[in-house]
Amino acid sequence: MGETIKDLKRTHLCGEVTIEDNENKVTIMGWVQKRRDHGGVIFADIRDRSGIVQVVFNPDSGKELFDKADSLRSEYVVAITGKVEPRPEGNVNPELPTGEIEIKAEELRVLDAAETPPIQIEDNIDTGEDVRLKYRYLDLRRPKMTKLMGLRHQITKTTRDYLDNNGFWEIETPILTKSSPEGARDYLVPSRVNPGQFFALPQSPQIFKQLLMVSGMEKYFQIARCFRDEDLRANRQPEFTQIDMEMSFVNQEEVMEITEGLMKELFAVGNIEVPAKIKRMSYQEAMDRFGSDKPDLRFAMELKDLSEAVKDSDFNIFSGTVSSGGQVKGINFKGGADSPRSTIDGFEEYVKMFKAKGLAWMALREDELKSPIAKFLSDQEIEDIKEVMDAETGDLLLIVADKASVVASALGNLRLKIARENDLIPEEVYEFVWIVDFPLFEYDENEDRLAALHHPFTAPIDSDIEKLDSDPASVKSKAYDLVLNGEELGGGSIRINNHKLQEKVFSALSISEEEQQEKFGYLLEAFDYGTPPHGGIAFGLDRLMMIVGRTDSIRDVIAFPKTQKATSPLTNAPSVVDKKQLQELGISIRS
RNA sequence: GGAGGUGUAGCGUAGCGGUUUAACGCGCCGGCCUGUCAAGCCGGAGAUCGCGGGUUCAAAUCCCGUCUCCUCCGCCA
Numbered sequence: 001m002g003e004t005i006k007d008l009k010r011t012h013l014c015g016e017v018t019i020e021d022n023e024n025k026v027t028i029m030g031w032v033q034k035r036r037d038h039g040g041v042i043f044a045d046i047r048d049r050s051g052i053v054q055v056v057f058n059p060d061s062g063k064e065l066f067d068k069a070d071s072l073r074s075e076y077v078v079a080i081t082g083k084v085e086p087r088p089e090g091n092v093n094p095e096l097p098t099g100e101i102e103i104k105a106e107e108l109r110v111l112d113a114a115e116t117p118p119i120q121i122e123d124n125i126d127t128g129e130d131v132r133l134k135y136r137y138l139d140l141r142r143p144k145m146t147k148l149m150g151l152r153h154q155i156t157k158t159t160r161d162y163l164d165n166n167g168f169w170e171i172e173t174p175i176l177t178k179s180s181p182e183g184a185r186d187y188l189v190p191s192r193v194n195p196g197q198f199f200a201l202p203q204s205p206q207i208f209k210q211l212l213m214v215s216g217m218e219k220y221f222q223i224a225r226c227f228r229d230e231d232l233r234a235n236r237q238p239e240f241t242q243i244d245m246e247m248s249f250v251n252q253e254e255v256m257e258i259t260e261g262l263m264k265e266l267f268a269v270g271n272i273e274v275p276a277k278i279k280r281m282s283y284q285e286a287m288d289r290f291g292s293d294k295p296d297l298r299f300a301m302e303l304k305d306l307s308e309a310v311k312d313s314d315f316n317i318f319s320g321t322v323s324s325g326g327q328v329k330g331i332n333f334k335g336g337a338d339s340p341r342s343t344i345d346g347f348e349e350y351v352k353m354f355k356a357k358g359l360a361w362m363a364l365r366e367d368e369l370k371s372p373i374a375k376f377l378s379d380q381e382i383e384d385i386k387e388v389m390d391a392e393t394g395d396l397l398l399i400v401a402d403k404a405s406v407v408a409s410a411l412g413n414l415r416l417k418i419a420r421e422n423d424l425i426p427e428e429v430y431e432f433v434w435i436v437d438f439p440l441f442e443y444d445e446n447e448d449r450l451a452a453l454h455h456p457f458t459a460p461i462d463s464d465i466e467k468l469d470s471d472p473a474s475v476k477s478k479a480y481d482l483v484l485n486g487e488e489l490g491g492g493s494i495r496i497n498n499h500k501l502q503e504k505v506f507s508a509l510s511i512s513e514e515e516q517q518e519k520f521g522y523l524l525e526a527f528d529y530g531t532p533p534h535g536g537i538a539f540g541l542d543r544l545m546m547i548v549g550r551t552d553s554i555r556d557v558i559a560f561p562k563t564q565k566a567t568s569p570l571t572n573a574p575s576v577v578d579k580k581q582l583q584e585l586g587i588s589i590r591s
Numbered sequence: 592g593g594a595g596g597u598g599u600a601g602c603g604u605a606g607c608g609g610u611u612u613a614a615c616g617c618g619c620c621g622g623c624c625u626g627u628c629a630a631g632c633c634g635g636a637g638a639u640c641g642c643g644g645g646u647u648c649a650a651a652u653c654c655c656g657u658c659u660c661c662u663c664c665g666c667c668a
Contacts, residue, residue: 040625183668
């Protein structure tokens with residue numbers, strides 16, 4: 001049993017005791033980071049979330065106190081009262097903010113003893129993530145993690161302050177809501193009161209925020225938890241947080257403007273400067289030049305179109321692809337001509353993951369042109385390829401021939417892989433870009449129908465509305481994504497605010513009238529009662545945090561994240577439940 | 592659903608058929624030490640080598656299966 005605080009009052013945080021407090025009596029409370037016993041003198045580093053301060057125990061302050069200090073171990077929780085003194089000549093520690101002083105202990109209370117922790121509480125540990133997650137409460141004690149949690153608080157606070165200053169109201173929307181077709185798999189929650197029926201956890205508050213616009217709230221935001229039952233990635237968790245906003249009586253420009261102001265303040269928290277006016281790029285240009293709708297603009301290696309140069313080639317794979325409506329494009333890995341064959345084979349394996357059938361290459365070496373395809377190409381064709389690709393001696397040209405979507409994802413991803421592996425991406429460079437002029441729909445091969453590229457509530461641009469029937473695939477939308485360094489920070493759109501138009505879009509998505517009524521009837525009906533033009537945007541707070549916090553794992557910015565199998569090693573969730581619980585819900589498990 | 596990687600004291604690694612009684616660093620425990628802050632010196636405890644099966648005279652080491660964690664593809668309006 002530990003001692004109690006009783007009348008003790010914490011006067012200082014560990015990291016905030018300075019030479020200003022010299023000669024003062026202070027009381028700190030925290031964890032024992034480290035005890036250094038020199039026989040005649042004992043040092044103890046005491047840590048709280050603000051930092052570390054050194055406490056000194058001398059024999060002259062009494063045997064009882066000294067013996068107690070001797071019994072301290074790592075992670076004991078203590079309260080210490082003592083006098084702040086400057087450290088003796090030559091013993092200042094410039095590494096610590098509190099390194100000029102130390103606290104000469106007069107009283108020590110052990111508030112709680114501790115077992116030796118399974119992971120060490122310090123920044124640079126190599127401990128596996130499984131162990132860290134199981135003992136997450138210890139992992140979060142590490143200063144690096146503590147700082148990230150503090151940073152996350154700063155970001156959400158800054159968001160609230162900025163949006164409040166701009167007239168937004170924070171409004172909560174339901175967590176228990178209705179399952180919707182379109183989109184990710186829903187997490188379902190059975191209803192005991194309504195056996196056989198289920199709520200769904202929201203994939204986003206999309207429809208509710210639109211209803212709030214119908215409700216006349218005009219400017220809404222929420223730091224909203226969202227749930228998607230899909231497989232995880234380094235930057236994807238099944239529950240994540242969006243900064244979700246919606247405004248009435250605005251156009252695209254106004255949403256983007258208010259957003260840029262928010263970004264400026266949020267990134268300032270991480271000492272990252274956002275340009276006053278973020279540049280814009282059309283979806284088509286992004287796909288053409290970078291093979292991605294979230295281009296990383298920190299380095300070049302752009303995709304170059306070789307279709308014209310090879311359309312009449314004897315090399316059938318190239319000319320045939322062009323004549324059947326596909327593309328031949330390439331990227332230039334500058335200085336990569338001497339890459340070993342195994343590396344190039346690795347590139348080919350990699351593009352095959354993105355459905356490319358192969359990877360053609362030309363290595364422009366000092367003495368020769370090394371390429372398995374050169375013999376099929378005329379000298380003129382080779383020259384044209386080199387010219388289009390701005391190639392010179394020492395370069396490695398990597399070429400994919402396929403339909404446009406495959407070429408884009410194969411080369412777009414290869415571009416990123418090569419850049420990462422060869423350190424072509426500069427550190428601490430932040431390239432923001434708005435991607436605009438998205439198509440409203442994209443073709444879904446699996447389902448053989450059009451699917452919403454953004455979501456089904458996105459408005460088409462005014463001049464394309466008449467093409468919804470005749471040529472839906474060519475319709476552009478009022479959608480916009482904010483991209484930073486190849487990461488989609490957030491996306492939004494101006495929404496449809498009209499019953500008829502919304503029905504038309506649903507129909508283009510092959511959502512039957514019955515399904516429209518059943519799934520979205522309440523939204524369509526709401527539109528009939530006077531709906532303001534509205535639009536908004538949502539940001540992935542966790543991904544934003546990864547950038548501001550300079551970490552590669554989304555798990556580092558979430559206090560209690562899930563593993564890749566969507567489980568929690570800490571709580572052991574998910575778990576089987578009592579038969580009785582299932583019975584109440586009218587659910588039986590098929591085994 | 593698929594591909595790849597991973598698993599050896601509390602933590603991180605080495606060992607990759609027999610000279611090993613499984614080694615090293617950190618941590619832990621004990622002793623010495625009055626100025627350390629990656630303290631130092633001396634001593635010590637701690638591992639059925641993820642799990643199951645197989646091959647072999649002999650398996651941490653080879654083979655098969657399985658599980659965990661990580662990265663990626665599919666999926667993520």
